[in-house]
Amino acid sequence: MTDDVLVVDSLVRRFGDLTAVDGVSFRIAPGETYGLLGPNGAGKTTTISMVAGLIAADEGTVTVAGQPMTPRTTGPKRHLGLVPQELAIYPDLTGRENLALFGRLQGLRGAALRGRVEEVLSLIGLADRAKDRSKEYSGGMKRRLNIGIGLLNRPTLLILDEPTVGVDPQSRHAILESVEALSGEGMAVLYTTHYMEEAERLCDRIGIIDSGRLQAEGTRDELVRLIGGVDTIRLGGTGDLAGAADELRRIPGVERVETERRSAVLTVKDAPALVAQVVGTAAAHGVTLADVEISRPDLESVFLHLTGKGLRD
Known part of the structure; x- marks a missing residue:
């Protein structure tokens, strides 16, 4: 049984x-x-x-x-x-x-x-x-x-x-x-x-x-x-984004940080687990945040990787 x-x-x-x-x-x-x-x-x-x-x-x-x-x-x-x-x-x-x-x-x-x-x-x-x-x-x-x-x-x-x-x-x-x-x-x-x-x-x-x-x-x-998927956190706001980026890169789990004039884009291993620390670090280093966006790989990406075609093909 x-x-x-x-x-x-x-x-x-x-x-x-x-x-x-x-x-x-x-x-x-x-x-x-x-x-x-x-x-x-x-x-x-x-x-x-x-x-x-x-x-x-x-x-x-x-x-x-x-x-x-x-x-x-x-x-x-x-x-x-x-x-x-x-x-x-x-x-x-x-x-x-x-x-x-x-x-x-x-x-x-x-x-x-x-x-x-x-x-x-x-x-x-x-x-x-x-x-x-x-x-x-x-x-x-x-x-x-x-x-x-x-x-x-x-x-x-x-x-x-x-x-x-x-x-x-x-x-x-x-x-x-x-x-x-x-x-x-x-x-x-x-x-x-x-x-x-x-x-x-x-x-x-x-x-x-x-x-x-x-x-x-x-x-x-x-x-x-399975496909080595990583998440993305996008911080939108004003202040010293470039300076905050140096501190953000030191957070364990953050793989890459790229900055633009009014945003910073972080490549991370587990966005839900890191987002609070990321937001806190950015705020502590003079960034006034207007929005925070999280993007995660989905099953469509997995299916495409495994089969070479889209889920609805």
């Missing part, structure tokens, strides 16, 4: 001459949100289809809650909540009726079913529209209902495949807030996306996938360090 909710080991899946997934391995712990970040066609959906037991792997294994997962196994699937990229709802049923139907399919009955349906409606922000047929919902509301269906059985592992594709900004924000709350409650989440900002906001660890291969994985900061 493993402490990890999900263990994916050396998965391979071929479609004829195409190897869609090529040796992918990763783990997810309880309460952790793990992101698979990559462009369309990278192998994300094929990977989660094997994780959910929808298709068989040609090579490799998947273990969910300590149990082997294959298309023929049923035990581990009880631990899953799957939210597919395509909507899986009935348009002529109300939101409440959709949840009740899928709840019955998952074995809920009576008061337990009714109570769970109301809990989920509240969680996904559709309690006030529960009596409306889902075909009357906006795209974002349909996506939230889709997520609610995946939550009915209180899964140990929730799989979300590109859940914000095609939704308006307000609904997207609501979906991301819901996902953040789920991991806080101890649920493990596998989240696929091609949006860098979603991965940075939601995911404790990120696997960068392209051409069916996991190119790298780690926290955001660990991935940025």
Whole structure:
């Protein structure tokens, strides 16, 4: 028995001459949100289809809650909540009726079913529209209902495949807030996306996938360090910037300081950890600051470094 909710080991899946997934391995712990970040066609959906037991792997294994997962196994699937990229709802049923139907399919009955349906409606922000047929919902509301269906059985592992594709900004924000709350409650989440900002906001660890291969994985900061990323602090203001620059260069972690007439640009190892000392040193040496800007390498830079192309190419 493993402490990890999900263990994916050396998965391979071929479609004829195409190897869609090529040796992918990763783990997810309880309460952790793990992101698979990559462009369309990278192998994300094929990977989660094997994780959910929808298709068989040609090579490799998947273990969910300590149990082997294959298309023929049923035990581990009880631990899953799957939210597919395509909507899986009935348009002529109300939101409440959709949840009740899928709840019955998952074995809920009576008061337990009714109570769970109301809990989920509240969680996904559709309690006030529960009596409306889902075909009357906006795209974002349909996506939230889709997520609610995946939550009915209180899964140990929730799989979300590109859940914000095609939704308006307000609904997207609501979906991301819901996902953040789920991991806080101890649920493990596998989240696929091609949006860098979603991965940075939601995911404790990120696997960068392209051409069916996991190119790298780690926290955001660990991935940025792979490319030797450094941060930039820009100080804008007046006073003796050139004189302050000499003192700023003595701060451990400051690699370079370049000055202009009304600004100084510092290249540093860890801007959030150094910014207070940098600002204090500049002020102590006669600089009146008007603004401070921090720039950090992002996952787009990492993806470009690892694959030679942009995330949305």
